[in-house]
Amino acid sequence: ETGVTQSPTHLIKTRGQQVTLRCSSQSGHNTVSWYQQALGQGPQFIFQYYREEENGRGNFPPRFSGLQFPNYSSELNVNALELDDSALYLCASSSRLVASTDTQYFGPGTRLTVL
């Protein structure tokens, strides 16, 4: 096991609602990245948090936002949910302390269904 945890495991929301997903990083890791994986696709990078600030973003609209806390845990917030937001949301933690070892380790994911 990677030591990365996510909650909740499953979630059902309706179109237009807002959702918050949570991630606890592996001990010793200070960087958290979020990914969206639609059915049959590879994960797509949403954004990354380092030192409590967004530090890189993929091609996702502003209604996808996040936070990182002093203990390096993180939240992903999605506003105005759309049907296409239905996916597996994955959190990955890594360490910036050693540049050569920035391998990302994934949590089990949160499966979001938007009706």
Place this chain on the structure above:
Amino acid sequence: RKEVEQDPGPFNVPEGATVAFNCTYSNSASQSFFWYRQDCRKEPKLLMSVYSSGNEDGRFTAQLNRASQYISLLIRDSKLSDSATYLCVVKWGGGADGLTFGKGTHLIIQP
């Protein structure tokens, strides 16, 4: 543009056979390369990093060809437990960039 392309398969292979996957990437300014394995409805798990000189981990061998911009994974003596989706992954730029994944190649090992 940063893209990673893989043959989605499925690859149906008898147990004990050798199977190889290839993956191409679009941008030469790439930094790091990985193969991840993903079981059905589970998270991706790092299988191995890919180094310029090629590297081996037991039955698994990874190769990188920067000039042709492709990465390969070879699995020897395949086991039933190797059945999974194999994701080719590229990391571009500095530490702020996330990982770019291919869509994955689905492998089915048959008894």
